[in-house]
Amino acid sequence: MSAEVETKTVLSPTRREVLAATAATAALSALPRPARAAAGGDAVRQFKCEIPQQDVDELRRRVRATRWPGKETVSDRTQGAQLQRLKPLIEYWGTDYDWRQCEKKLNTHAQFMTRIDGLDIHFIHVKSRHEKALPLIMTHGWPGSVLELVKTIGPLTDPTAYGGAAEDAFDVVIPSMPGYGFSEVPTETGWGPDRIARAWHALMKRLGYDRYVSQGGDWGAVVSDKMAAQAPEGLLGIHTNMPATVPPEIAKALADGEPAPDGLSADEKVAYEQMSALYTKGAGYALMMVTRPQTLGYALTDSPVGLAAWYYDKFADWTYSGGDPEKSLTKDEMLDDISLYWFTGTATSGARLYWENNANNFNAVDINIPAAITVFPGEIYQAPKSWADKAYHDLIYYNKVDKGGHFAAWEQPELFTYELRAAFKTLR
Template identity: 70%
Template sequence: MKKNKLTLAGAIVTSVFLLTGTSGFAQTTAQSSASIRPYHISVPSSAITDLRKRITSTRWPEKETVADQSQGVKLDRIQKLVQYWGTGYDWRKAEAKLNALPQFITTIDGLDIQFVHVRSKHKNALPLLLTHGWPGSVFELIKIIGPLTDPTQYGGKAEDAFDVIIPSMPGYGFSGKPTGTGWDADHIAKAWDVLVKRLGYTNYVSSGGDWGSVVADKMAKQQPAGLLGIHVNMPATVPADVALALKNGDPAPAGLSEKENAAFNSLNHLYTKGGGYAAMMVTRPQTLGYGLSDSPAGLAAFFYDKMNEWTYSGGDAEKSLTKDEILDDISLYWLTNSAASSAQLYWENNANNFNAVDISIPAAVTVFPGEIYQAPKSWTEKAYHNLIYFNEVKKGGHFAQWEEPQLFAEELRAAFKTLRK
């Protein structure tokens, strides 16, 4: 796999980004829109002080009236997490994790896109674009950088190596926030191809979960030159008759296999009891954002609810992720004030991301046991017509890259093995 060296258009100027009140981050140096500029994170201490002050002033609701989490995050659990956030958690350690990586920013279609770009030391590394989801971020993906770029240190071979590109989606993290409509998954998919080509690559692969899966699927549908194949861990496979039954609240269609019935039941639970979060973002992201942007406890509870439900942990995210890892992610949303801007993607997309796609380029799928639903192979091969890899693993959930980085890296090595040249 040949790759070109990274070239920076224009002068190389380190860009420092500072918080500007509630408006997010503002660039201090003007650059050509096609340039690639180094990026360094430096959150002002005043923002951290304000966060802790707000946590101290939290007004809590009454305790839930049930013994389980059917009404949402239990009061005692979220109080412990938020208390630690305000007293024991150190954002500077999280900031240092990101600043230890090669970070850059570039402007695509008028919007700043911040990204991590790590080149492997091994020759002929395969360029890999990784896209995070919601309520995830680049923190969801950084643990797999080592196994992917330096496989010989993690049980792999030199020929397994990848160059890794991890952008923050528009409205997420340190990327810019759209000021108008139109930044949907299709637009992001096109922008990602621009990003990869701007880095000098001609051939590459794409992978993601949650929104990352949706973006990878869109890229596969668009078939930009040089995209060799995709890998997704939240595949869109639900057949039309099953999708209609789920939409109408009808029983499962007759004739489904055991695995197909299990998938139907998982999705039926999401649609009837677990999808309220998405309904709010699809219909009223701005209204939701007012509360989440003003209350750290509210933001933490909204995200922690999904982390508990979607990790392979039996409802306790802290069995899969550490408190610090959870708070790294939540803090990123808080400090960039991106609760509303990230939710806008749901409003922009406004589509069912589980319904079967129609993709013909090489595609690979890994099914994790803690995913929102476990896609049956029978459905998957009808949606991804050139299915080059399919595997059901025994651990990991919706945040598989975060929960099981070594396993996920091994899956990517296997998934893309036949596409290396």
């Protein structure tokens, strides 16, 4: 039985969109037989991003009708997103920003839907033209999306066109997490990182991959860690740019609000101070989503500027930009991501993942399969190798780089690609 293929054309396609659709169809026909033979709702179906024009117009109308708060009473970011920084971004959103360019960017890549464990899962799947490409599943985080990762698709799948060698090639799979982007929103509890990890293994098996690697940052790091802990047959190893390494005794001292313990190395002391700052000054966003995602969701779902401010504040915190995210991401890139949440109505379901997990994702894991770590200077904390060795017992790669932040692939796609090539070289 062949896979179901669903295509809808609402807008007149441009030449680029026609080429994208042709590529997507070719990718579907090239899928291994197990994927094409899936029955019923489990079939792999072609997907194309098409937001109705009335929704685009309504967003612009709402943005232009913004009711602005008064200016903050401080001269820094200690009260949150600053009015003078956010307002120009929002004014651009309501005038010159073009969502259709984001659609074209997404539709350049082959996208699909498939039903796993009762939910429709959206994913990008791009196969390399090089033989023996290593299958790679990459998972985005919050407040990101698959858009975090799309700039790496070309370099990863076609390395010879980007300064690499054919043996560096990957087949790339980038799913939207449940309740994010175009994936279905769960209507029951239980969709935490453990379940997502199992779903990702099912996805890779459905696509015909018997051996593969996993990568993630933010929630993607948590999902990759869970996959490594489950150690399903065929998972060769993981790479993370937000490793979970904080030792139990350090975690306790942090929870108790104590100063840095004696005897820490220089790297460990820096990490301790960074984590302490997060706990005392920077974790309010997470506390809201862990305890009251639904209440928060009413504001985020009804107000586009409320949504943008909530996310822009984290772009400022987590990019390697000194609080000036436009130095790391363009206005269009930030608005593409924010608009994706708006059009799909997934701000509440995205926040709900924090309620589902309700755990400290920095505390040390106990991982035995091969693991690789890249430490970016703008990450929430710079994990010391001494801690990483104790959490990831088969640490095959550890490297500190000098550029990039929490949104590593988005901010530094070339460097990120280089790190993945190096990290997984011994697992091919």
